[in-house]
Amino acid sequence: MERINEDGYESMSGSGNLDGGLEDEQETLVLEKPAKKLKYHRHTQEQINELETCFKEWPHPDEKQRLDLSRKLNLEPRQVKFWFQNRRTQMKNQLERHENVMLRQENDKLRVENVAIKDAVRNPICNHCGGVAMLGNITIEENQLRVENAQLRDELSRICGLAEKFLGRPVTPLASPIALPRPSSNLELEVAGNGFGGLSSGGTSLPMGPLTRPGMMGVEKPFNSSVFVELAVTAMDELLRLAQADSPIWMTSLDGGKETLNPVEYMRTFSPCIGLKPSGFVTEASRETGIVMINSLALVETLMDGSRWAQMFPCVIAKASTTDVLSSGIGRTRHGALQLMHAEFQVLSPLVPVRQVKFLRFCKQHGEGLWAVVDVSIDTALDGASINSFVNCRRLPSGCVVQDLSNGYTRVTWIEHSEYDESAVHYLYRSLLSSGLGFGALRWLATLQRQCESIAILLSSTVPCEDHSVLTQAGRRSLLQLTNRMRDNFCAGVCASTVRMWNRLHVASLGEDVKVMTRKSMNIPGEPPGVILSAATSVWMPIMHQQLFSFLRDERQRSKWDILSNGGPMQEMIHIPKGQTSSNCVSLLRLNVS
Numbered sequence: 001m002e003r004i005n006e007d008g009y010e011s012m013s014g015s016g017n018l019d020g021g022l023e024d025e026q027e028t029l030v031l032e033k034p035a036k037k038l039k040y041h042r043h044t045q046e047q048i049n050e051l052e053t054c055f056k057e058w059p060h061p062d063e064k065q066r067l068d069l070s071r072k073l074n075l076e077p078r079q080v081k082f083w084f085q086n087r088r089t090q091m092k093n094q095l096e097r098h099e100n101v102m103l104r105q106e107n108d109k110l111r112v113e114n115v116a117i118k119d120a121v122r123n124p125i126c127n128h129c130g131g132v133a134m135l136g137n138i139t140i141e142e143n144q145l146r147v148e149n150a151q152l153r154d155e156l157s158r159i160c161g162l163a164e165k166f167l168g169r170p171v172t173p174l175a176s177p178i179a180l181p182r183p184s185s186n187l188e189l190e191v192a193g194n195g196f197g198g199l200s201s202g203g204t205s206l207p208m209g210p211l212t213r214p215g216m217m218g219v220e221k222p223f224n225s226s227v228f229v230e231l232a233v234t235a236m237d238e239l240l241r242l243a244q245a246d247s248p249i250w251m252t253s254l255d256g257g258k259e260t261l262n263p264v265e266y267m268r269t270f271s272p273c274i275g276l277k278p279s280g281f282v283t284e285a286s287r288e289t290g291i292v293m294i295n296s297l298a299l300v301e302t303l304m305d306g307s308r309w310a311q312m313f314p315c316v317i318a319k320a321s322t323t324d325v326l327s328s329g330i331g332r333t334r335h336g337a338l339q340l341m342h343a344e345f346q347v348l349s350p351l352v353p354v355r356q357v358k359f360l361r362f363c364k365q366h367g368e369g370l371w372a373v374v375d376v377s378i379d380t381a382l383d384g385a386s387i388n389s390f391v392n393c394r395r396l397p398s399g400c401v402v403q404d405l406s407n408g409y410t411r412v413t414w415i416e417h418s419e420y421d422e423s424a425v426h427y428l429y430r431s432l433l434s435s436g437l438g439f440g441a442l443r444w445l446a447t448l449q450r451q452c453e454s455i456a457i458l459l460s461s462t463v464p465c466e467d468h469s470v471l472t473q474a475g476r477r478s479l480l481q482l483t484n485r486m487r488d489n490f491c492a493g494v495c496a497s498t499v500r501m502w503n504r505l506h507v508a509s510l511g512e513d514v515k516v517m518t519r520k521s522m523n524i525p526g527e528p529p530g531v532i533l534s535a536a537t538s539v540w541m542p543i544m545h546q547q548l549f550s551f552l553r554d555e556r557q558r559s560k561w562d563i564l565s566n567g568g569p570m571q572e573m574i575h576i577p578k579g580q581t582s583s584n585c586v587s588l589l590r591l592n593v594s
Contacts, residue, residue: 047075050073051069060084060368106156113148231274232360235273235360242417249266250262258286258436258440261417282434284433284440285396285415285418286440288444289412290412290445292409292452294409295404295408299402300371304334306341313444314484315447315487316345316439318354318498319344319497320342322340323342323358324339325339327339335365338361338362340358343359344356344499348495349495349536349538350513350537351513351538352425354497355392357393358378359395360377361374371401377395377396396419415441416439453584457578457579479574480586485525493532494536505518514535517533517534518531518532519531555570555571556570558589571592572588574586
């Protein structure tokens with residue numbers, strides 16, 4: 001029975017609901033006998049293409065999006081709503097059918113092996129002469145086949161349980177009898193690799209066979225990727241429990257209300273998923289919750305893309321890349337996406353070493369507009385040994401829980417939990433890192449809020465530039481690109497990440513708190529070819545940071561500390577706001593030589 005909307009129109013598009021059924025109770029329509037003749041409406045190919053494009057971006061459009069789309073395509077809002085309902089139901093049914101096919105294939109394999117075992121029992125063959133053997137001669141072979149068959153059944157049950165946790169819905173093997181062709185006498189049982197091609201969901205394969213990873217001296221070591229899936233599921237469970245838990249596992253500080261983790265309660269509640277803490281490492285863990293000017297789908301896409309993730313946190317992430325994708329998601333979404341990543345985190349000081357972390361990133365949708373993204377290091381998860389000497393930090397289950405709000409904003413709960421080598425950190429910054437202000441959840445969430453606010457303001461055409469000259473939109477965009485390059489080069493020169501190939505210079509007259517480096521500039525936009533010299537240090541000053549920041553950004557005070565101004569006053573020519581506060585902006589200054 002096909003779906004009929006309340007206006008008497010029947011959806012006849014190529015992407016309609018081919019399987020019947022509705023997605024949930026809220027979208028259920030009761031089909032009543034119409035009092036008049038039904039009107040049939042067939043969408044045009046242009047309308048279908050536009051609807052499919054919008055479905056990829058937001059499969060659950062709100063009322064405003066449906067209204068805009070109906071005006072654009074010359075359709076009624078109810079027609080747009082029913083098309084999206086049919087499309088979601090069709091995708092859901094296709095996914096379930098695909099999963100059933102995969103499980104049916106695994107069940108068929110076991111049935112084939114079962115028939116082979118029965119055939120071997122009925123017609124025993126002697127291994128020496130090839131004739132008919134007595135039953136007593138095949139006891140060992142029969143027992144071995146039964147043991148291998150039981151192992152295969154246990155493996156199938158384990159993968160079904162793992163898939164249930166990974167996908168968030170029950171997955172059970174089929175048990176209905178199926179007529180199978182009689183197998184050949186040659187029986188090849190693969191006990192180690194049980195013939196599973198992968199755990200597939202919606203066209204996305206999770207390889208369960210052995211993989212290789214770089215070992216010592218360049219030797220490749222085999223490793224089963226199912227361990228990655230188990231580690232990701234365990235980390236996701238811990239992240240959700242930490243996001244929902246309150247006292248006593250989270251302690252609120254008296255100054256500012258920051259939430260830090262109680263290590264005693266944490267060890268009592270959770271078991272280490274990547275091994276015990278290495279000797280000499282210290283723990284830092286914090287949690288923050290705030291409202292961000294972005295929707296959940298856009299934020300999830302940004303987090304799962306290495307380059308966009310680094311651009312969203314420019315002063316926190318020095319470098320980020322995706323080394324391998326185990327699963328790209330289910331049904332053209334990021335639900336179930338699992339990938340291996342490498343990143344370098346930084347504090348803008350030469351006295352704090354850059355943190356290099358290799359980790360798994362797992363994304364899962366837990367409800368309508370509710371997502372969670374979790375990270376967990378794999379440095380010790382691969383072989384269970386102690387952490388490698390070149391790794392100065394490892395990331396325990398950390399990430400964020402994202403929930404859409406009705407006004408287009410998103411509530412984000414951010415959790416940061418890591419262990420690092422404190423001996424490499426200068427004593428000036430040890431208290432900063434232990435308090436969570438260096439790499440803690442407060443810094444990540446504040447950076448995310450500031451960047452989303454800046455993007456929203458820069459994309460808005462109603463915000464004028466407060467300048468004293470005419471600045472076109474192209475000139476404004478070029479100026480902002482220039483400031484982004486300035487910021488990236490500044491951070492690279494201070495922290496010496498692997499983004500640039502720096503050579504450390506050791507000057508006898510300078511202490512360890514001053515870092516002097518050089519690099520060659522070759523074909524870098526905005527830089528002339530030659531040698532770049534960078535000298536950086538950090539000092540402690542008995543003054544509030546807000547007061548110092550206000551002094552440095554005031555162009556009227558710049559001649560007091562900037563030797564390049566030659567004592568002359570500065571004049572602000574262009575002012576481009578990047579936030580609601582006046583201190584978050586881009587300014588073009590000119591030295592008044594007169």
